Amino acid sequence: MKIVLLLISVISIGLGLTAVAAQHDEYPVASPPFSEGIFPCSNCHAGLELNTKKRELKDEHTSIRLHHAEKERWCLDCHNGPNRDKLKLADGEIIDFTESYRLCGQCHGNIYRDWKAGIHGKRVGFFKGGKRTYFLCVNCHNPHDPKFKPLKPEPPPTRPESQYGK
Amino acid sequence: MMSLGAVAGLSLGSLACTKAGMEEFLQKHFREMTEDEKKQVIRRLEERYLKKYGKKVLISTQPAETGVLWGYGLDLSRCIGCRRCVYACVKENNQSRVHPQLQWIRVIRLKKGSLINLENAEHYYNPETVPEPGFMYMPVQCQQCENPPCVRVCPVKATWKEPDGIVVVDYNWCIGCRYCMAACPYKGRVFNWAEPNLPAAEVNTEVHYLGNRPRMKNVVEKCTFCVQRVRQGRYPACVEICPTGTRKFGNLLDPNSEIRYLIENKRVFRLKEDFNTDPKFYYFFSA
Numbered sequence: 392m393k394i395v396l397l398l399i400s401v402i403s404i405g406l407g408l409t410a411v412a413a414q415h416d417e418y419p420v421a422s423p424p425f426s427e428g429i430f431p432c433s434n435c436h437a438g439l440e441l442n443t444k445k446r447e448l449k450d451e452h453t454s455i456r457l458h459h460a461e462k463e464r465w466c467l468d469c470h471n472g473p474n475r476d477k478l479k480l481a482d483g484e485i486i487d488f489t490e491s492y493r494l495c496g497q498c499h500g501n502i503y504r505d506w507k508a509g510i511h512g513k514r515v516g517f518f519k520g521g522k523r524t525y526f527l528c529v530n531c532h533n534p535h536d537p538k539f540k541p542l543k544p545e546p547p548p549t550r551p552e553s554q555y556g557k
Numbered sequence: 558m559m560s561l562g563a564v565a566g567l568s569l570g571s572l573a574c575t576k577a578g579m580e581e582f583l584q585k586h587f588r589e590m591t592e593d594e595k596k597q598v599i600r601r602l603e604e605r606y607l608k609k610y611g612k613k614v615l616i617s618t619q620p621a622e623t624g625v626l627w628g629y630g631l632d633l634s635r636c637i638g639c640r641r642c643v644y645a646c647v648k649e650n651n652q653s654r655v656h657p658q659l660q661w662i663r664v665i666r667l668k669k670g671s672l673i674n675l676e677n678a679e680h681y682y683n684p685e686t687v688p689e690p691g692f693m694y695m696p697v698q699c700q701q702c703e704n705p706p707c708v709r710v711c712p713v714k715a716t717w718k719e720p721d722g723i724v725v726v727d728y729n730w731c732i733g734c735r736y737c738m739a740a741c742p743y744k745g746r747v748f749n750w751a752e753p754n755l756p757a758a759e760v761n762t763e764v765h766y767l768g769n770r771p772r773m774k775n776v777v778e779k780c781t782f783c784v785q786r787v788r789q790g791r792y793p794a795c796v797e798i799c800p801t802g803t804r805k806f807g808n809l810l811d812p813n814s815e816i817r818y819l820i821e822n823k824r825v826f827r828l829k830e831d832f833n834t835d836p837k838f839y840y841f842f843s844a
Contacts, residue, residue: 509815510632510823510843513802518815519790531802539801541686545640548680549658554750 418507420525423488430488432475441472458536469494469534495528577601586714587727587766599766606771610757617765619788621721627782628722628816628837629793630805630825631696634844638664638687638694642795642804646698649783649794650769651761653753661780662698662795663744669693696803698795699724699745699780700828700836707737707746716777721788722809722837723781725767733775742829743836746779782806809837819843 471479496503505511606614652659665678715730764770765785783793796804807814823841
C-alpha cells in the first residue's frame with residue numbers, strides 16, 4: 392500500500408514538474424531590453440562582495456530611480472544576490488531574465504492571467520503558421536518605474552477645407 | 558444628350574486609348590473572373606505598377622480560409638490616443654499621403670463621463686502629450702459588420718463581405734457614387750477625390766488585390782483588417798504598432814483565440830449596436 396502511494400506521489404510530482412517546465416517553454420518572449428553592454432551582470436558583479444544592506448547606490452546604476460513600491464523593497468528583492476545574471480522569486484526560486492513575467496506576476500496576478508491569454512501586452516508576428524513573439528512586461532514597462540509615460544501624438548488629420556486647396 | 562455622350566466618349570477614350578487600358582475597362586467583376594482571368598489581370602496590374610512606381614509589386618488574390626471569421630478587440634482602458642496606428646495603417650495599406658490625405662483609422666477623443674455622447678467627439682485634438690487628463694480615446698475604423706449597410710446600398714455590387722467576414726472593395730468595379738460612405742454609420746470609408754499621392758519610395762509591395770494595392774482616382778477604400786497580412790496568419794499593422802497593446806485580433810470561430818477570451822472574460826460593447834449592423838469589432842475594458 393505504502394509503495395503504491397509512494398509511486399503515485401512520485402509520478403504526480405514528476406507530472407507536476409513537467410507541467411511547470413512546459414508552461415515556461417510556452418511563451419516565445421522577446422529579448423529583455425537591457426541597456427547596452429550591461430548584461431551579463433556578472434562581468435562586474437562576480438568580483439564584488441555581496442552587500443545586502445538596503446542603501447542608495449552612489450557609484451553605479453545612478454540613473455535608476457526606483458519608483459515601484461520603493462519603500463517596501465530594493466534591488467535584491469528581485470535581483471538574485473549570489474548570481475546577478477538571474478532574478479529571484481519571492482519563494483527563493485532563481486529564474487532567468489527571459490522569465491521575468493513570473494516575477495511580475497507574483498503581485499500583478501490578474502494582469503499576468505490576461506498576459507498569458509494574450510489580452511494584456513502585445514504579441515507580434517504570425518499568430519498562425521510562423522513565429523510569434525510575446526513582449527515581456529519589461530519591454531513596455533520600465534521595471535524600476537513602471538507607470539507608462541505620456542507620448543507625443545502623431546499629427547491630427549488634415550481638415551477637409553485644406554485638403555484640396557493647394 | 559449630345560454633350561453627355563461626348564463626355565462619356567471622352568472618358569472612355571482617355572481610359573482606353575491603350576490596349577491594356579481597353580482590357581482594364583472591359584474587365585469583369587472580381588468574383589466572376591476565372592482563375593486564368595485573375596492571373597491576366599494581376600499580370601497587367603503588376604506591369605502598370607512597375608511602370609508607375611519602378612517597383613515589383615506582388616499582388617495576392619489569396620481567398621478566405623474556411624472556418625475563419627475575423628474579429629477585432631480594442632481595449633478602451635489602454636488606448637492613449639497617440640495615433641501610431643493611423644500612420645502605420647497608411648504606410649502598410651498604400652493610402653494617398655497628402656492632397657488627398659486618406660486615413661482608415663480615426664481616433665476620436667471623448668470627455669470622461671460622457672462616453673456615450675459621440676456628438677462631442679473630437680478627432681483634431683493635438684496636445685503636446687497624450688493621454689490628457691479627463692479624456693478617453695476611441696479609435697474607429699471599419700467595423701467589418703456582419704450585416705453591412707454599405708454592401709446593401711452599392712448599386713453595382715462593387716463591395717461585398719468575404720467568407721471570413723472582411724468587407725472588401727473591387728476598386729475596378731467601383732463607380733465612385735459614394736452611397737456606401739453615406740450608409741456607413743462609422744465613417745469607415747474614404748474616397749479618392751483626386752489622383753492618389755503615393756510616393757514611389759513608400760509603396761508597400763506586398764499587396765492583396767482586394768486590399769492594399771495602390772488605388773486610383775474616384776474609388777472608395779476602407780480598412781480590410783489588413784487582408785494581405787491576416788490571411789497569411791500575421792497580425793494587422795495597427796495591432797503590431799500599438800505601444801500600449803490596446804489592439805487584439807483573432808478568429809471568432811476558434812474558442813482558444815485571444816478575441817474569444819476577451820469577449821468571454823471582459824466587459825465588451827460594439828459601437829452603435831442598436832443599428833443591427835452586427836459589427837465584428839469589439840471595444841472592451843480590461844481595467
